[in-house]
Amino acid sequence: MPNPDSRERVAIHCEATSYDPAVAQPLAVAAIRIRGNRILTGSALRLHPGSDCGLGEAGDLLRAFIGDRPLVGYFLDFSAAMAERLNGRPLANERVEVSALYYARKIRTASKQAVDLRLDSLIRDLDLPVRADDAFGTALAAAMAWLRLTQDGR
Amino acid sequence: MQHASPPPSPPSQGTDPAGFDFARAPFDLLTAAQREALADALDIGLYPRDTAILSREEPVDALFVVLRGSVQERRGGEVAAVHGPGDRFGLQALYGSSRGGGRGESAGSTGGGGTGGGGTGRIRRFIAAEDCACHLIPRAALEALAADNPAFGAAVLGDFAQRMRDLAAERSDREMAALTMARIRQAYLHPPLFVEGTASLREAAEAMRRNRAGSVLVRGGDGRTGILTGTDLRDRVVLDGHPAGAPVGPLARYDLLALDRDDLLFNALVLMTRHAVRRIVVTEDGAIVGLLGQSDLLAVLSNHSQVIGVQVEHAAAPEDLARASRSIVALIRTLHATGVRVSFIADLVTELNRRIFRKLYELLAPPELLANSCLIVMGSEGRGEQLLKTDQDNGLILRDGFDFPELPRIAADFSRHLISFGYPPCPGGIMLSNPDWTRPLAGYKDAIFGWIHRPDEAAQMNLAIFYDAAPVAGDPSLLAAAKGYLLGRLQDNQMFFSHFARPTLSFDTPSGLFAALFERRRAEPVDIKKAGIFPIVHGVRALALERHLAETNTVERIQLLAEVGALDRKMAADLAEAFTILSTIRLKARVDAPEEESELAIDNLVHPDRLGKLDRDQFKDCLALVKSFKELIAHHFRLNH
Numbered sequence A: 001m002p003n004p005d006s007r008e009r010v011a012i013h014c015e016a017t018s019y020d021p022a023v024a025q026p027l028a029v030a031a032i033r034i035r036g037n038r039i040l041t042g043s044a045l046r047l048h049p050g051s052d053c054g055l056g057e058a059g060d061l062l063r064a065f066i067g068d069r070p071l072v073g074y075f076l077d078f079s080a081a082m083a084e085r086l087n088g089r090p091l092a093n094e095r096v097e098v099s100a101l102y103y104a105r106k107i108r109t110a111s112k113q114a115v116d117l118r119l120d121s122l123i124r125d126l127d128l129p130v131r132a133d134d135a136f137g138t139a140l141a142a143a144m145a146w147l148r149l150t151q152d153g154r
Numbered sequence B: 001m002q003h004a005s006p007p008p009s010p011p012s013q014g015t016d017p018a019g020f021d022f023a024r025a026p027f028d029l030l031t032a033a034q035r036e037a038l039a040d041a042l043d044i045g046l047y048p049r050d051t052a053i054l055s056r057e058e059p060v061d062a063l064f065v066v067l068r069g070s071v072q073e074r075r076g077g078e079v080a081a082v083h084g085p086g087d088r089f090g091l092q093a094l095y096g097s098s099r100g101g102g103r104g105e106s107a108g109s110t111g112g113g114g115t116g117g118g119g120t121g122r123i124r125r126f127i128a129a130e131d132c133a134c135h136l137i138p139r140a141a142l143e144a145l146a147a148d149n150p151a152f153g154a155a156v157l158g159d160f161a162q163r164m165r166d167l168a169a170e171r172s173d174r175e176m177a178a179l180t181m182a183r184i185r186q187a188y189l190h191p192p193l194f195v196e197g198t199a200s201l202r203e204a205a206e207a208m209r210r211n212r213a214g215s216v217l218v219r220g221g222d223g224r225t226g227i228l229t230g231t232d233l234r235d236r237v238v239l240d241g242h243p244a245g246a247p248v249g250p251l252a253r254y255d256l257l258a259l260d261r262d263d264l265l266f267n268a269l270v271l272m273t274r275h276a277v278r279r280i281v282v283t284e285d286g287a288i289v290g291l292l293g294q295s296d297l298l299a300v301l302s303n304h305s306q307v308i309g310v311q312v313e314h315a316a317a318p319e320d321l322a323r324a325s326r327s328i329v330a331l332i333r334t335l336h337a338t339g340v341r342v343s344f345i346a347d348l349v350t351e352l353n354r355r356i357f358r359k360l361y362e363l364l365a366p367p368e369l370l371a372n373s374c375l376i377v378m379g380s381e382g383r384g385e386q387l388l389k390t391d392q393d394n395g396l397i398l399r400d401g402f403d404f405p406e407l408p409r410i411a412a413d414f415s416r417h418l419i420s421f422g423y424p425p426c427p428g429g430i431m432l433s434n435p436d437w438t439r440p441l442a443g444y445k446d447a448i449f450g451w452i453h454r455p456d457e458a459a460q461m462n463l464a465i466f467y468d469a470a471p472v473a474g475d476p477s478l479l480a481a482a483k484g485y486l487l488g489r490l491q492d493n494q495m496f497f498s499h500f501a502r503p504t505l506s507f508d509t510p511s512g513l514f515a516a517l518f519e520r521r522r523a524e525p526v527d528i529k530k531a532g533i534f535p536i537v538h539g540v541r542a543l544a545l546e547r548h549l550a551e552t553n554t555v556e557r558i559q560l561l562a563e564v565g566a567l568d569r570k571m572a573a574d575l576a577e578a579f580t581i582l583s584t585i586r587l588k589a590r591v592d593a594p595e596e597e598s599e600l601a602i603d604n605l606v607h608p609d610r611l612g613k614l615d616r617d618q619f620k621d622c623l624a625l626v627k628s629f630k631e632l633i634a635h636h637f638r639l640n641h
Helices: A055-066 A076-087 A098-108 A119-126 A135-151 B032-041 B139-148 B150-157 B160-180 B201-210 B230-239 B265-275 B294-313 B318-338 B342-364 B367-371 B379-383 B407-421 B441-453 B457-467 B477-489 B494-505 B513-518 B528-546 B554-563 B569-592 B613-636
Strands: A009-016 A026-035 A045-047 A071-073 A095-097 B043-047 B052-054 B062-068 B071-075 B078-083 B124-128 B132-138 B194-196 B215-219 B225-229 B258-260 B279-284 B287-293 B373-377 B394-398 B438-440 B470-474
Touching (some): A009 A055, A009 A135, A026 A135, A045 A055, A098 A119, A098 A135, A119 A135, A135 B043, B062 B139, B078 B613, B139 B150, B194 B201, B201 B230, B225 B279, B294 B342, B318 B342, B318 B407, B342 B373, B342 B407, B342 B470, B342 B569, B373 B379, B373 B477, B379 B470, B394 B477, B407 B438, B441 B477, B457 B477, B457 B528, B554 B569
Parallel strands (some): A009 A071, B194 B215, B258 B279, B394 B438
Antiparallel strands (some): A009 A026, A026 A045, B052 B124, B071 B078, B279 B287, B373 B394
C-alpha cells in the first residue's frame, strides 16, 4: 500500500517580498490538503495577505486550515517562517521538505553527479503534471512531489 | 518590491499541464462560468503504477477524468477497457448498479432502480496501468452542473443508449445544417407561365396543357400576380359551376407564397408544409422567375436514386446496367454528404443492387429458366447491410428435375458481367459461375446436411452465409424450401451451436487503443469489421439460428431476439445502436478516404486519431459494448469450456 499512513497533510507555499525571512513580507499563500492519493485542490486555501485579507485574518485562516497536520513544501522553512509571521507564533507541526526527500531518493541511485534540486528540474524528473509559476502551483507541485516520492518508496 | 519564490522558476509558456481539458465532450457543453466552477471544484489524484484507483473498498465520491497515464478497467480478472487522458470513469460506481437506471434528473421513467440488468454484476476495479494523474470531479459539483446545464447532465449521467442518442443528435444537427445550406437555386424550377387576367378559364386550361404545366400565373388588372392551379380549375368549373368562358382574373388566388432564388431550400419546405401547398413562387430581384414544386424540392435530395432506378428498369442490355451500377458509388457519396442516415443508405443500396442483379438475371435467363430457379444473394447482401460494393456472394437454386443445358454459360456470363460492373469476384468462389452454388434444391439439401453434421471451417462459413440468404429473382419458394430444410435439420445440439458461435470470438476487440492513441507512437488503425461489426453480426446470427428465426437483417434479428426473450431488452437496444454507429463510422472511413479512381476503397481500417471527438467517444463506447456482448456469447454458448 502506498500510503499506510492515512493522516492528512498540508502542502504549503508562500511568496514574499524578499528571500530573507527576517525582512520578507508575505504576498501570497497557498495551502492544499493531501488525503491518501488525493490532493484536495478543490478546497485549497489561497490568500493574498494585505490585499484581499488582513495579515491577522490570513494567519487565523491558515492556522485553522493547517490544524495539527504535518506540513509539506518545497523550501518549506521559508514558507513556514512566513506562516509564523502571519500567525504571530511558532508552528510546531511536523515538516517534510520535498527537496530533501528528492535528494535522498537520487543519492540512493548512486549517481556521481550533483543532484539538481531546482524545482523545475524536480518536476520534470518526476514527470509531474504541474506548472509551478505561483504560490498555488508551487504548493501543488510540492504535494505532487511528496505523493510521488512517498508512494514509490514501497 | 521584489517577488521571491525561491528559487524563481522561469515563466513557462503554453497551457497549464494540470489544467482540465474542456474541449472534450461533454465538457465542451459547459458555459464559461460553469467551466470556472468545475475547475475550482476539481481535486487531483496521483496513482503509482498498479495501484487500485477504485475498488470495492473505496467509497466513490467523484467522477474520474484521466489527466495523464492510463487506467485499466478490470471486470472479473479481465481487462475490460483502458482509459487514457481525457477519458472518464467511475460513474457506474458513483451511481450504483452496473448499467441500471441512469440518474437523469427529469427522466424518472427508468425508475424502479433495483431491477438492474442481471449478469454484469461483477465488480469493476480500476487499476493504474502506469503512473497516473486524474482529475476528480466531486459528486456534488457534478450534480450541480448537471442541474444547471441539462444537456451536459444528460451527456454525463444518461445511460448508454441515451448517451449515444444525444451524441447522434448532436451530429445530425450538424448534418442537418449541411442539408439546410442548400439553396433554391439548386433545385429545378418550372418556368413561369403567365396568362392575362382577362383570359378565360378555357384559355388558361389550354395554356397549361400546351406547356404541361400544373398551374398558370395570372396578371391581375391592378398589377398584382395571382395563381390558378389545375385543382382550382376543377373546383371553379366543375364544382362551383363557373362557365369555361369566365375570365380568370377574379377567380385566381392572389396570396402568393414567394421566396427568393437565393433563399434556403429548407425555408421553402417549411413554407410549403405550413401552408399545405405543393408549390411556391420563386423570385429574383423581385421578379418572378419560376415555380418550385414540392417534388422538385425532394428530388434535390433523392434524384440520384430515382435516376438510377429508372436506368435499371429501362436497361435493354447489360451495358446499360453497368452505367447504373457505376452511379451507385456517386449516390452513396451524395447521400452521405447530405447527412442521410446510414440505415437508409443501406436500404437504398441494397435495393438498387438487388434490382441490378434481378435485371441482369432477367436479361440473361430465358423465361423457362427464370420460372424454375431462384437467384439468391448471401452474406451482407442477403442481410441488407451492403453499403458499398463488396464481394459477390450469390447462388442459384434450381427446381428438382429441371434441366437446362445452357445454364453453365448463363451462370458464367452473370458472374462475368457483375465483375465488369465493379462487384469483385468472391475469393471463396461463392458465385453463380461455381457449380457448387448453382445446383438443384436437392443438391442444396445435401450440402446443408453436410454443413450441419460435418462442421469444418468452410462448412461453418457456408452455413452462416446461406442462413443470411435472400431471394432476388425467379421463384422465391425454392429458397424458402431450402431454409426450411436447414432449420428442420438443426437439433438442440449444444456442441453444434458452440461450434457455430465460436468465430464470434475469433478477432480481438481492442480496448487499449485509446491510451495508445494519446501516445501517438502507438496509434494503430483498428479493423472495424473484425473488431466490432463481425462479432455483432455473427453473435446475433448464432443466437438467431438457435431460435430458428427466419429474419436475415441483423437489426431485425436483434429486435426479434429481444421479443422472444433471448436477449435482454437493454442489451438489444444498445447492440442495435452500436451496430448502426459502427456501420456509420465504417462508411465514413471509406467515403472520407482519399478518392482513387471513382471507386471507393474496400478498407475496413479506422484510424482512431483521424476520427472526430464525437466519433471517437462513440467508437470507444461501442467497442466496450462489443466486448461485453462477446462475453455474453461466450457464456451463453459455453465457449470457455
